[in-house]
Amino acid sequence: MDCIHLTGIRGYGYTGFLPEEQALGQWFEADVKLWLDLSKPAKTDNIEDTIDYRQIISLVQNLLKTSKFALVERLAGAIADSILEDQEGINQVQVILSKPAAPIPDFSGKISIELTRSKLQ
Numbered sequence: 001m002d003c004i005h006l007t008g009i010r011g012y013g014y015t016g017f018l019p020e021e022q023a024l025g026q027w028f029e030a031d032v033k034l035w036l037d038l039s040k041p042a043k044t045d046n047i048e049d050t051i052d053y054r055q056i057i058s059l060v061q062n063l064l065k066t067s068k069f070a071l072v073e074r075l076a077g078a079i080a081d082s083i084l085e086d087q088e089g090i091n092q093v094q095v096i097l098s099k100p101a102a103p104i105p106d107f108s109g110k111i112s113i114e115l116t117r118s119k120l121q
Helices: 019-024 039-044 053-066 072-086
Strands: 002-013 026-036 092-099 111-118
Touching: 002 053, 026 053, 026 072, 053 072, 072 092, 072 111
Parallel strands: none
Antiparallel strands: 002 026, 026 092, 092 111
């Protein structure tokens, strides 16, 4: 199966366990892998034979900005589910959702959640 990678999708959102995360917000970054058959657009060079990356990027950015969940796991799941529901031809999606500045004392790394979801056949 073929795969498209969309990386570095950023959005300022309000998902987080702590009350201040849901009130003040923070930056999130998402990387998305999309599995689908790309044999037709690889031959035709026709944009109508593939997916519109802009729609998926917009969908992810909108979810990052408007969702208000306690857990980043829930936000990652919402992104994956929305892509599978909204896009024809995508068989599987992987979402890596990162919180680059998690409010954890003495921790300067980032938190990332990675999940993979497939369409029911």
